[in-house]
Amino acid sequence: MGQKLLLKNIDVPGIRYYQAYRENGGYNNAAKALKMTTDEILEEVKTSGLRGRGGAGFPTGMKWSFLAKPEGIPRHLVVNADESEPGTFKDRFLMEFIPHLLIEGMLISSFCLGSNASYIYIRGEYAWVAEILEEAIDEARENGWLGKNIQGSGFDCEIYVQRGGGAYICGEETALLESLEGKRGNPRIKPPFPAVKGLWGRPTVVNNVETIAAVVPIIEIGGEAYSKIGVGRSTGTKLISACGNINKPGVYEIDMTITVEEFIYSDEYCGGIPNGKRLKACIPGGSSVPIVPANLLLKTIDGKPRYMNYESLSDGGFQSGTMMGSGGFIVLDEDQDVVYHTYTLARFYRHESCGQCSPCREGTGWMEKILKRIHEGQGKMSDIDLLWDIQRKIEGNTICPLGDAAAWPVAAAIRHFRDEFEWHVLNPEECLTRNYGLAHYADPIELKEEPAN
Amino acid sequence: MEIQFSEATQKRVEKIIARYPEGKQKSALLPVLHVAQEEFGGWLDVPHLDYVAKVLGILPVEVYEVASFYTMFNLNPVGKYVLEVCQTGPCMLNGSDKIIEHIKQKLNIKEGETSADGLFTLKPAECLGACGYAPMMQLGKTYREFLTIEKVDELLEELKNLA
Numbered sequence: 001m002g003q004k005l006l007l008k009n010i011d012v013p014g015i016r017y018y019q020a021y022r023e024n025g026g027y028n029n030a031a032k033a034l035k036m037t038t039d040e041i042l043e044e045v046k047t048s049g050l051r052g053r054g055g056a057g058f059p060t061g062m063k064w065s066f067l068a069k070p071e072g073i074p075r076h077l078v079v080n081a082d083e084s085e086p087g088t089f090k091d092r093f094l095m096e097f098i099p100h101l102l103i104e105g106m107l108i109s110s111f112c113l114g115s116n117a118s119y120i121y122i123r124g125e126y127a128w129v130a131e132i133l134e135e136a137i138d139e140a141r142e143n144g145w146l147g148k149n150i151q152g153s154g155f156d157c158e159i160y161v162q163r164g165g166g167a168y169i170c171g172e173e174t175a176l177l178e179s180l181e182g183k184r185g186n187p188r189i190k191p192p193f194p195a196v197k198g199l200w201g202r203p204t205v206v207n208n209v210e211t212i213a214a215v216v217p218i219i220e221i222g223g224e225a226y227s228k229i230g231v232g233r234s235t236g237t238k239l240i241s242a243c244g245n246i247n248k249p250g251v252y253e254i255d256m257t258i259t260v261e262e263f264i265y266s267d268e269y270c271g272g273i274p275n276g277k278r279l280k281a282c283i284p285g286g287s288s289v290p291i292v293p294a295n296l297l298l299k300t301i302d303g304k305p306r307y308m309n310y311e312s313l314s315d316g317g318f319q320s321g322t323m324m325g326s327g328g329f330i331v332l333d334e335d336q337d338v339v340y341h342t343y344t345l346a347r348f349y350r351h352e353s354c355g356q357c358s359p360c361r362e363g364t365g366w367m368e369k370i371l372k373r374i375h376e377g378q379g380k381m382s383d384i385d386l387l388w389d390i391q392r393k394i395e396g397n398t399i400c401p402l403g404d405a406a407a408w409p410v411a412a413a414i415r416h417f418r419d420e421f422e423w424h425v426l427n428p429e430e431c432l433t434r435n436y437g438l439a440h441y442a443d444p445i446e447l448k449e450e451p452a453n
Numbered sequence: 454m455e456i457q458f459s460e461a462t463q464k465r466v467e468k469i470i471a472r473y474p475e476g477k478q479k480s481a482l483l484p485v486l487h488v489a490q491e492e493f494g495g496w497l498d499v500p501h502l503d504y505v506a507k508v509l510g511i512l513p514v515e516v517y518e519v520a521s522f523y524t525m526f527n528l529n530p531v532g533k534y535v536l537e538v539c540q541t542g543p544c545m546l547n548g549s550d551k552i553i554e555h556i557k558q559k560l561n562i563k564e565g566e567t568s569a570d571g572l573f574t575l576k577p578a579e580c581l582g583a584c585g586y587a588p589m590m591q592l593g594k595t596y597r598e599f600l601t602i603e604k605v606d607e608l609l610e611e612l613k614n615l616a
Contacts (some may be wrong), residue, residue: 008609072616074474117474124487124525125581125592165483165523168579182482182515184522200477241585243543249585281468287580330543344542348579354522368493425546 002255003229005127005217005237006210010097016132018139021100027145029219033108034153034221041112045215047223049235054080054171054208054325055286056401057310060215066195067113068203075203077115079106079178079212081122084168086287086348087328090239091209093251095122095129099136103159104156105212107145108219110157113205117158121176122211124164133161147425169353172400173355186356187400210239230256234309234330238327240269244282245333247271256309260284261298263308264331277333280438281417283314287327287345288405290412292322292336293441303444319410334438338420342413343371357398363390364406371410377428384421388414456504462492466508470504479511482519486526495535496527523579532567532574534612537591538600543584552588553577555602559577559609573609 014020023025033041046061047096067075070336076380079102083091095102102120110118122130130162139157140146148156162180164170170179177199198243214236218226227235234256243249246264248271255264263269264279273279279294281379299306301320310324332341349363370387373379393408459465461500466485469517473480486497493501496591499530506513520526527535536556540549553564559570567574586598597608 032465083582084580087543087584088583089584089586092582117472119471123582124523125591128596162472163484163487164482164525166525167523179483180480182478182479182511182519183507184518198472200480243584243587244546249587250586254616283542330546330584336546341542341545344545348541351524352577377522402504415477 001236002253002258002381003227003237005221005226005240005251006101006213007098007123007251007253011448014417015098016096016136018143021098022143026100027104027143029216030104030107030366030428031151033219034111034155036344037363038112039110039112040155041219044218044223045112048218048225048226049223049233049308049327050211050214051233051235052208052219053214053238054211055085055288057324058078060207060211062250063195063207064109064113064205067192067205070194070203073202074116075114075207077113077118077212078173078176078180078199078206078342079118079120079202080171080173080346080353081126081209081328082164082168082176083126083353084146085122085326085328086135086169086327086328087243087283088241089214089243090241090251090327092126092129093241094209094213094239095126095133098370099133100140101213102133102209103136103140103145103217105201105215106159106218107140107150108215109205109207109212110159110246111153117160118270119180120159120161121170121180122161122163123170124241124289127163129162130163167354167404168348169354169400171310172402175400176206177204178352184354186354187402189399196204212389216303217228231307234311234324236310238307238324240327240329242270242329242331244329244331245273245277245336245453246331247274250262254308256307259298260306260308260313263329264271270329270331273331273333277335278438278442279331280334280441281332281338283322283328283330283332283409286328286347287330288408289323289325290318290321290330291342291407291416292320292412295442295444296320296416299444303371318408318415322412335435337375337435339412339424340375340416341435342409343368343375345409346371346406349402349409350429353402353406357400358401359394360403360406363394363403366390367410374424375431377431379421380426381422381425383392383425384414384418456493456500458488458492458508462488466518470509471564474478478509479515481509482511482516483523485509486520486523495533496529496531498528530567531576533572533616535545535574535576536590537576537578537581539579539581539587539589539591541580543580544587547587549588551602552590552600552605555605556609572613599608 051057153315170185175185350443589598
């Protein structure tokens with residue numbers, strides 16, 4: 001049983017509301033933080049080793065220390081709740097069931113960063129979650145945790161919830177800020193970074209929901225103790241949202257010391273694969289991270305067990321590893337079609353490309369069309385190389401990471417499942433009636449050479 | 454008919470605008486578009502967008518470019534109930550194709566179309582953040598999760614009776 005920090009009280013009845021949250025120690029850490037200096041709080045966050053939980057894994061303390069503090073210009077904290085990465089639904093779970101944890105984390109963070117008006121940018125479709133947050137904000141204000149002179153500290157803070165309009169791109173921090181300013185979600189060119197010029201040109205910190213919630217236990221147990229949970233640079237706990245072909249889909253808090261095998265098969269977590277089917281492939285960190293076949297998921301290329309943490313999941317780089325990403329864990333059983341699955345992801349990225357950079361705007365649509373025809377038995381052998389070529393030309397050639405995010409799933413699918421693509425081309429009729437199946441994807445394999453540019 | 458927010462809605466809009474610093478009322482655009490879409494029958498025509506521009510004191514084009522960028526704003530008429538069925542990876546793994554196909558047959562419509570009685574629009578959607586509760590659809594402000602053919606039938610019946 002791993003240590004729980006964020007979800008330890010999730011089963012307490014009524015924890016969604018202020019009373020139960022407060023009775024279980026809620027807002028004690030905010031009270032504690034308001035008596036500390038802002039430098040002391042920053043130091044605790046730095047010491048904790050907390051890394052951004054939105055997907056990039058950037059150290060939070062470092063991000064905070066970059067915040068410019070020019071005289072007379074307001075600063076802002078913006079929480080990124082635009083959770084839209086396929087496979088990811090952990091922030092929704094936190095906000096829906098324990099909203100005060102986010103509010104408390106925002107209060108502490110806003111105090112540390114000097115933000116008197118902080119915003120939660122939540123994806124528009126989570127309409128009812130936005131309402132839950134607004135209720136929680138009202139409760140917090142009624143009890144003196146928001147508003148003027150909070151708990152006699154002299155610190156003023158308001159939190160506002162803003163719903164987006166259904167655009168994945170707004171999870172990219174500069175697109176989010178554009179959207180919050182009432183514009184199209186077109187990512188900005190960096191620099192300047194939001195820490196210098198963010199919301200309305202003011203210094204801004206943008207952090208994921210889970211990151212800000214994790215500030216609460218860091219204040220509670222101290223940065224030092226937090227950094228001792230987990231391994232190496234994967235400190236603390238991580239929420240994993242598990243889905244796909246598993247017995248127990250849902251959100252799990254792990255301490256990053258368990259193996260991937262345990263996570264999939266143990267009854268404490270995913271509970272194995274339904275109907276006794278075998279594992280074929282997995283995307284462990286949200287749709288943009290590389291898909292890996294069963295053999296490379298459970299063991300690294302050196303034959304060591306793979307663990308659920310940042311370093312172990314990326315062991316082997318993109319050749320044989322993948323990424324922790326946002327923690328959206330998608331499991332595919334032996335009856336799933338990798339070509340079709342990749343096609344749905346390509347369609348997603350084409351739909352969500354903002355259209356600003358031509359490699360992404362044109363490339364995502366092109367990849368979608370090619371994948372569709374391969375899936376429908378209309379593909380040619382040369383299409384596979386063409387796909388490879390297109391994704392190479394998108395990667396790294398766009399303003400924001402959406403281009404990479406669209407390229408990687410296609411690249412990884414071809415890298416590891418090339419023979420399944422070929423089978424679709426060679427069996428145009430059979431592929432309409434049955435899937436390629438498990439094939440050799442659970443057998444030990446040797447590292448393949450990357451095709452030349 | 455003159456396009457205008459009701460008094461209660463006008464108050465709501467003023468409260469939204471007050472969240473932002475002075476002169477930054479354009480930031481209220483997305484929230485106000487959501488309010489307008491609710492108020493004006495589920496979709497936004499050009500006069501509605503012009504009205505929102507007037508309320509916020511910005512140019513109509515600033516509203517058009519935003520309203521057309523975000524998927525949630527309907528710029529064409531929709532049925533009373535919009536069935537937004539997720540079809541991305543994780544939902545596909547759990548059979549979203551069958552759900553979409555069933556709705557198409559049952560209502561005799563194609564994707565993006567509205568049923569003859571004007572009640573239902575089918576709008577296949579990309580990932581809605583409910584991957585662990587797949588297959589699913591968004592219906593107004595709520596999600597309907599762990600869908601089956603039977604549940605969809607029940608839902609359609611229920612909505613027909615409500616209408």
